[in-house]
Amino acid sequence: MKRRVMYITGIVSSIFTAIFTVFGILVTNRMMYLKIKDSEFILQRETLAKRFDRQWYETVRKDDIWIPSPNGYNLRAVFLRPLDTTRTVVICHGVTENKVNSIKYARLFERLGFNSVIFDHRRHGDSGGKTTSFGFYEKIDLKEVVAAVRKRVGKRALVGIHGESMGAATTLLYAGTYEDEADFYISDCPFSDFSEQLLHIIRTELPLKTAMSLRIANLFLKIRDGYTSAAVSPREVMKYIDKPVLFIHSLEDKFILPHMTEELYALKKGDKMMKLFEKGAHAKSYNDNPEEYLRVVQTFLNRFRLS
DSSP states (O other): OHHHHHHHHHHHHHHHHHHHHHHHHHHHHHHHTOOOOOHHHHHHHHHHTTOOOHHHHHHSOEEEEEEEOTTSSEEEEEEEOOSSOSOEEEEEOOTTOOGGGGHHHHHHHHHTTOEEEEEOOTTSTTOOOSOOOTTTTHHHHHHHHHHHHHHHHOTTSOEEEEEETHHHHHHHHHHTSTTOOOSEEEEESOOSOHHHHHHHHHHHHOSSOSHHHHHHHHHHHHHHHSOOGGGOOHHHHGGGOOSOEEEEEETTOSSSOTHHHHHHHHHOOSSEEEEEESSOSTTOHHHHOHHHHHHHHHHHHHHTTOO
16 A cells, blocks of 8 residues: 555656646746747838838948857847947847847937947847847847947947847846946836746736746756846846936836836936836837937937937
């Protein structure tokens, strides 16, 4: 009888372990290997929306750059130089997008007197890298991009960073390091804490809608990619950011909730500004409010003498 109980217990334990393992792998696969939008789809979408002007892009002065990442791959960047100035903005796209999505912001900053650098995050576009880490490894890549820009424009040049969604979180994570080389930051619809963002996604999209899902995911994420969601928290680095920050979000955003930007704004000390647009889904603040968006950025630059 005792042997039979032990046998059944062993079977149940093995089944539980198998389910636990399969769930952990499936969830982390979805995170690490999140499906990237097709490059041609992005190009056509931006072209049809008149946010990408092929003639302008083909004729503007630009330099294609390959930047080695300390993470062991190369990053594809394009230095767009429509103006005779050293003032430059580095633009970080969101997850599943690529540098073509950043061109609309390059045109915006051109109107404000800045050249720009657009680049593909790891595992996106033409850049290398095997996984997406939602800012953990991307912030290290961003450091290398900014360093490469500084070598070209000089230590005294005015350099800013604009980030959207994952790019916004990456921007803040970079800004919170002691080695940041930018003069200002614009953070459009960031999450304040990746663990909370994952819980929001789990509760709206996955069948197992409990915090246990996050604990399982973090265990496998640590084993498979070397970090946990707790290490991707812009909230935790806000106290280290002393440069001016413009926070932007849309109140209609259901994917990354606007209260996350409000939280980050409250935590930021010193020079800061926030704009919450009434209209716009996730990462659509500029798309739905282009002229007002430009005015907000202009006001920010003027207020803190960055123009």
